[in-house]
Amino acid sequence: MNSFADELSRRLDALREQNLFRERRRVDSPQGTRIKIGGKTFLNFSSNDYLGLANHPALKAAASQAVEKFGAGAGASRLICGSLAPFHELEETLAAFKKTEAALTFSTGYAAALGTITALCNKDSIIILDKLVHACIVDAAKLSGAKLRVFAHNDLEDLEAKLNWAANQKKRALIITESIFSMDGDTAPLREIVALKEKYGAWLMVDEAHATGILGQNGRGLADELGVSEKIEIQMGTLGKALGASGGYICGTRALIDLLINGARSFIFSTAPVPAAAAAAKAGIEIAQSAEGEQLRRQLRQRIGQFKSEIKNQDSKILTAIIPLILGDEVKAITAAQRLREQNIFVPAIRFPTVARGAARLRVTLTAAHTAEDVSELCRALKTLDR
């Protein structure tokens, strides 16, 4: 009798049958426009390292210096063994970058969402989510015990209907959305959402994971670009995408940050990240705000424009560096990714549960580090796929 093994192999077989089985591909190089897998070099259009900072000399130097000065590990939770200086320097830099009173960093963006939403909401709360928000927000909202309502993606009328419903319950609602959506690359109508949340006295949390470093002045984000940062109670993001390092953050008022230090369980009950990650993230934010950052954003916009004009694909609206090429069927997406790998191009096939069943896609991400020739090579390869 081996029922555990039998059950696992039954479940794995089911995933394989539905073409949903996933595996890790070992990479033997840093992240960049070229990555090495199985001895072969691929042109990489899969990472969220939009400014090419993950392997930038300034971030590597900052990380090395932090290792020299503060060591490899953090010892314990920041409330137990003291809170290492690099985290404080990072949080001061973040608050100044986002123009908020204060900031708190977490080991990941996932942990930031989990800790923050569960600290702010309980069974007496209502949370209203955009249909396409990231899994960490969905998980956090469920864990909080709050009543959940989901509005159709970017649909203001549906959002207002949910706000109306919440007002009838005589409960405050927390609206949560993203700024650039991670698998679709479109943006949220934040001005209109802010107007609605003010009308109904709701709170608003915006996850800027894919817009921080990219949009707005100095890469401050979409909320800054649309002039509504100050109206958003909870600004969230990750340090692991355009900022090139690792970790999650919340920016807001001093009171919000104090409440999270006292109530966010993923902050309190978890060992602090390595100090090198904090130092690298701080260096990433400094580059985002510099003339170099501006130049990198200009290069990224040029690559997006070039892709748009070379691909001439009617069914994909190209708005940001995230370009979904929707294929629908899971097998089609896997096959297309395989065909591209045969041409030494690495683009991930995105399937359920990352996106809805039957909405499988290739997710192309462009970065400032790609050359014009890299983008042309991708476009030529995409045209060889029969879609």
Ligand SMILES: *Cc1c(COP(=O)(O)O)cnc(C)c1O
């Ligand atoms: C990647 C991502 C996160 C999680 O951030 P990590 O730092 O990778 O844990 C949260 N929200 C969105 C929208 C993301 O794309």
